[in-house]
Amino acid sequence: MTGALEVTSHDTATRDTAPTRTDESVPDSLFSYRELLRLDEALTMSSRETGLRFTLYIGDLGPQTRARAEELFGRSGGDLAESVLLAVSPGQRVVEVVTGAAASRRLPDRACALAVLSMTNSFGSGDLVGGIVNGLRQLSDQAGHPRHLRPH
Template identity: 40%
Template sequence: MQHGEVAIETTVRPENLPLGAVHTASGRISAVRFLDEPVDKLPFDKFDRIRLDEALVNATRATGMNFTIYLGDLGAESNDTAFELLDSLDDSAHSVLISVSPGERKIEVVSGSAVAHKATDRICQLGITAALPSFREGHLLDGLVSAVKVMAAATTPVRA
């Protein structure tokens, strides 16, 4: 999983990839399919994914932190799962992970060790607070974009 990427599955081993899929050097999975082969239902359409990607890229550029979103099951220990997901990132120390489990109605926002002084608990809570009204109305994408934008606006850039 890379920063700025919407992740649906946590770890994919090469031997578990379907025929025609490859794990690229950037960490993304690239796959081909036959024209008549059905596509699994994605959580967002093309334009929604572009909108979310723009929010993630702009937040990452503005703050120097790698914003990442995970959608999926978080389990009973959702905070522990969020930190495990954060640790799986290539540059976890400089990352902020927004983990959402719509089916469980859970959201966790965690930050890496190098940016924890910038993405504080207060900033993470602001992101959750920004997302909740949209989530309550069933607008997952709007909530995610709001969380990313509010957190980026409330965070000063990280200086190297």
């Protein structure tokens, strides 16, 4: 497509200009575009369905996984009481769900534990994205669709 154009260099870039599209490295080798799309869709749709704010953290959680997850939750921005953080640490094989004060009324700990159970099932077989998507779906099903978000 643009291959013919790139034969002759029209490079006017300096150190201060932003990289062009062809110079950019692959944005994230962690997941493929398809997997990122699935995660994106799951996060956005579950947040929109329930009115809660779901964020997803994937990375190391340190020795105190629960404390670290709650600290991250405190920094996740937005309305914290209505937020839910899903923190996955594949290296430590730990998943933590943190819900805010208002969110925990709609998502009781028992429902979170059930979603975590289904997630760890998928993670155990190596399917990170599938587990996260299913867990988010389960959490948003449990939280339900509040009346004020329904179209009249």
